Amino acid sequence: MKKIGNVLYVTTPEAYLSLDGENIVIKKESAVSMRLPLHNLDGIVCFNYPGVSPALMGACAERHVGLAFLNPNGRFLARVTGRVQGNLLLRKRQYELAAKEDTCVAIATSCVLGKVANSRKVIERAVRDHAILVDVPALRATSAALKESLSSIQQCTGLDALRGIEGNAAKRYFETFRELILHQHEDFDFTERSRRPPQDPMNALLSFLYTLLANEVTSALETVGIDPYVGFLHADRPGRPSLALDMMEELRPVFADRLALTLVNRKQITGKGFLRKEGGGVLMDDETRKSVVTAWQERKRDEIIHPYLKERVAFGLVPHVQASLLARYLRGDLDAYPPFFWN
Structure with missing residues (x-):
């Protein structure tokens, strides 16, 4: 099992990273602002313009330290990797199964089941913990609709039908998502999911967190030797980590949605930390991005009982556990891929 190493998030747009012996040197306006040993890091995520030496x-690449580049708004740009790691036979098996419709449906069904079940759990938690502050009938109606979707998902025999059910479930979930926003309604009002660019602060926050999650899942898949670009639910597209997008579906509600709601409801971030561009898109300012990244790292250190392994693991290890379980399924060690069901 992979340890959660230190991940360096470079959120200052003007920063430039270089190597000095065994140390990373971070400069801003030609002045050194930070120096730290490279061997202490497991990954580096850059939101800066000047880049890296x-x-x-x-x-x-040589030391297998993940290095990812995102734009300041959190959109994934590129990832630097060294020699391909992992078992060649495992990848060949992955490519073989990805060409089979029945296997694609089986794995995709698990991912979508996890996503819808966890979305429903987010709603049920809100009803349980904040019944006085939320529209209970509306949320219970959404929960019932998602429960019905779970039955439909299990009966699916084709990818197109599965994608249709998943899309409808996601639409229903986000239709009542605003009910989960307990404070700062004026600044974080939410009507629908919008992307590229996000049209309001909550969508900007969700998109940023989804990008962080995609990077984590991609790294986890590469670690166990699986190709993150060959998926089973999302269609293959040049430059898109389709398998990472498949697997992150089940983790979105737990990792990203709940953290976004926590940050807003606890007023750890405010509407003043978002900027509206001329084209209508919204993005976070530097300080807000730092606050979100800090909360993300703290969340990864929380411990849970993994629903399948029945063992206590750090929350940040969940993508690595799921990647390992998928690898076991591809090898034939498991009868099915067990999705992550949040308890």
């Missing part, structure tokens, strides 16, 4: 890229 070729020497540091090479060192990260």
